[in-house]
Amino acid sequence: MDEIITLNQGSGGRQTLKLIDGVFRKYFGMPEPLTDSAIIKDAGGTITFTTDSYVVDPIFFPGGNIGRLAICGTVNDLAVSGAVPKYISAAFIIEEGLPLKDLIAIVESMAGEAEKAGVRIVTGDTKVVEKGKCDKLFITTSGTGILDPSREHISRGEKIKQGDKIIINGPVGNHALAVLGARNKLSFTTPVVSDCASLNGLTGRIMEESKGILFMRDLTRGGLAAVLNELAGMIRMGIRIDEASVPVDEPVRGICEMLGFDPLYLANEGKLIVVTESSEAQKVLDIMRSVTSGKKAAIIGEVILDKKNLVTLDTSVGGKRILDMPSGTQLPRIC
Amino acid sequence: MMKYIDEYRDKKLISGLADLIARSVRQKYIFMEVCGGHTNAIHRFGISALIPDCIRLISGPGCPVCVTGKSFIDKAVAILKLENIIIATFGDLIRVPGSASSLEKERSSGSDIRIVLSALEALEIAKLNPEKKIVFPGIGFETTAPGTAVVIKLAEKDHIGNFFLLNAHKVMPPAMEAIIRDGTNIDGFICPGHVAAITGSSIFNFIPEKYNLGCCVTGFEPADLMQSILMLVRQKNNNSPKVEIQYNRAVTETGNLLAQKNLSEVFEPCDDCWRGFGVIPDSGMKLQKKYEKFDADKVFSPVISYTEDDGSCICGEILRGIKSPADCPLFATVCVPENPTGACMVSNEGTCNTWFRYKING
Missing domain, CATH: 3.90.650.10 (PurM-like C-terminal domain)
Incomplete structure (x- = not known):
């Protein structure tokens, strides 16, 4: 196997699906169909669970920044599965040299977006790496939400029929x-x-x-x-x-x-x-x-x-x- | 409302043209477009659903990426192995397979390859990185070549010593002549509007004069294409082949004289190799002697082991309009956009790529 990962495998299209299928699903054994959030049934009820990494370049852009994006993205993955988003974790990989004021601006907007969306950021992690080992800032957010069992079909679309x-x-x-x-x-x-x-x-x-x-x-x-x-x-x-x-x-x-x-x-x-x-x-x-x-x-x-x-x-x-x-x-x- | 776009996408206007075409047809017609922009527009707007079945539209060698041979990519890859090289390229080129690698694979392995939208942007990279050697793979027809010519003149004027052109610029009329001589069955050409905007429509005059085939210089919006198809049907019906300009908001008989002057000051005609055709006399442009110091081929003398295209892919016949992607056993099975066997599957303007993306039941 002399294949290497190319940018194509991260583009969200056919090759991304192939990578997920051929590597992650193969070894992690995830059930069909792949939805935006996992649905987990436990004694206490049904929850949804999702995770996403953010590597957007540049980290500030018109209409948002990497942090706000991370909160919105995770909230949305939970929301479209029919759940009420509740708790979020946020992990930061920071390249040395990032201005502190940039980090503060990003974290502040994450807090603001979380408040607006009615979710709480409850846990997190921070790593700093040498210059050149990541690009300014990468963020991973995970989130859980509560799913009304009557809405379990929504992420799988199993009730869809002709004419909808x-x-x-x-x-x-x-x-x-x-x-x-x-x-x-x-x-x-x-x-x-x-x-x-x-x-x-x-x-x-x-x-x-x-x-x-x-x-x-x-x-x-x-x-x-x-x-x-x-x-x-x-x-x-x-x-x-x-x-x-x-x-x-x-x-x-x-x-x-x-x-x-x-x-x-x-x-x-x-x-x-x-x-x-x-x-x-x-x-x-x-x-x-x-x-x-x-x-x-x-x-x-x-x-x-x-x-x-x-x-x-x-x-x-x-x-x-x-x-x-x-x-x-x-x-x-x-x- | 977007000016110069929406009025040419007006549904009423287009269905009116469709009616006129349907009422004008008397026989079978085969028209060839020789511009990748047309190939893309025809499929993107679903034009074939708007015209009668008796009109067949086939694609010729109009996608610059597609007609560029494997050896061109091999040269670029060979140059990348040298010290301090940055390749600044149009994005289309990076997935084109060479005989063993592609620019995309080289980039994933750490080579410095940057996507640019113009030759000028490549020159800017050269100015910002004086310690590096910037190679710009110049592909395209009379449309992109004037831009390259201007940049070569700028590099000369500003004494930029670290900018180089890996040149594969080509001109269109000799390839069209090669198709006719090849015996491809066609009733007329949908001629490339943007090529003609530079050269003038008169470069196509030899086609009706020498070969008795109709030509219509055409724009890139759906109403342009529909009107042009109607004009070609009428030319055929009346047996009066000529060069008509449908795209008269951009094209004249004489073209853009300043662009032509830049071209003739920097380049001179040469024989060139086209994928699927082999060498076509006077179909290429090479840098004139006074600009040789910018010629990446001469400066770096990349060593490649030339391999013929393998026989499994029928890109060559597709480019000559003899076969369609559906005739290729590799199409949509082995050869897909993410893993193209032939160049026609790479570019947005390539026939196979366009079929793959847009064609119903393709």
Whole structure:
């Protein structure tokens, strides 16, 4: 075996799945399907448990920083599995030389975001490594939440059937382009701000007010395209998306046109899709639109029967194509 | 509303064009696009669902990454083994397989490879790292070559001694002629709009004059492509092949004279090797003698053991429009974007890559 790890294996697409399957799942023996949080049933009830590492470059970007991202990301992984997020751990790997004021600014915003999301940071760890052994700051957060047993189906999507609607809570692509812009990699400045936000307020509301929530997943690395493909594979159905109804902010569209990115593949940090029964879709959409993080929510497509489990796109000009799983490096170190 | 974009993606306009095309067709038509940007746009917008089955769109050698031979990557890899080298490259190139390695694999093993969006950015890296030697792999047609030419002139003017061009710039018309002579069955060319914006549409005049085939210089939005298909259908129906400019918001008959001047001051024509075609006379551009000191090939003399492409991949025939990805036993099985066998699977503009990502039932 002379294979080496390349950046592709961290991009959240096909190769990431292969790495998880061929290494982690092989040796750790994780059960199918892989969801954002593990669901653990114990004598005291049902809890969800999740963990994530953050290596975003740069550590400060328009709309957030690595710490806020870490809290939002972990809260969202718990929230989309149907749970109420409760407790979070935070571990810091710090490169020597990091200005203390940067660390304080990051930790302060983590505390602020945790308070907003109603979670408590209860344990943590700190390591400092020599210059060059990590890049400024890496953070790992883990979190637990409490899951109402009647919502266990949500992370697995096992109740989804033909005709169910897919709703998104707002425009896609902002986080990826905000980070890219902050890297000074673009020869122009962009007005794009990361969508980094905790979504447990929104998920809590829709689950309380509708019994028709069949699936939720946040749209991080690999973007909308990756999540839709994972979902189609998991439920062994097809998905049809109407391109024109997927919200994309104008500056994001413009930058994507210029650089050849497809916003449907770009990372987000405050976006999710919700699958609902068709009869509940309008009601859920209205609730989402009444919440700050869902103001621009839209119904973007539906679940269809398809033997190949393809995600197809009705293009905005009336054509048709598939929306495939992303492959290869999109933009490394976006979260 | 995005100007110059949304008006060319208007659903009503496009379905109107689709109706006109459907009412105009009288026979089978095969049109070839020779620009990777067109290949990508056709599949991205799902154009084939908008035109009648009797029109077949096939892809030619329009993706600069795809027509670049393995030996070019091998040279870049060989140069990386020397001391103090930084390769500053367009991102598309890093996954292209050479005979034993790729720039991506070399980067994972610690080589200094940086992604740039322009040759100018590579020159900036050279200025910031005077102790290093910066090699820019120059690929692309008449569209990207003027940018490289300007940067070479800037490097000369500013006495930048650590910037080098590994050159594989090519020109399009000789490859189109090679396809026609090869006997590929086509009824007209969807000509590359951005090439023509630089060169002028007149570079395609030989195609109707010598070979009696229609040409339409085309833009990159769905309405452009639909209108161009309609124009080519009408040319064929009327048996009046000519060079028409559909993309008249960017293209004239004479083109961008300043860009042409830069090209002719820095480069001169040479024979060049195209993947799938072999050597095509006068299809390349080489640096003129006075700029030889920037020529990475001459300065570093990379030693490569030349290997012919293995016979299993049919990239060559796909690039010549003879076969489609579906004809290749490796397509979507062994050859996938994350592990491409041939270059056509690498770039967003490559035919196999585009098919893989966009094509229904592909």
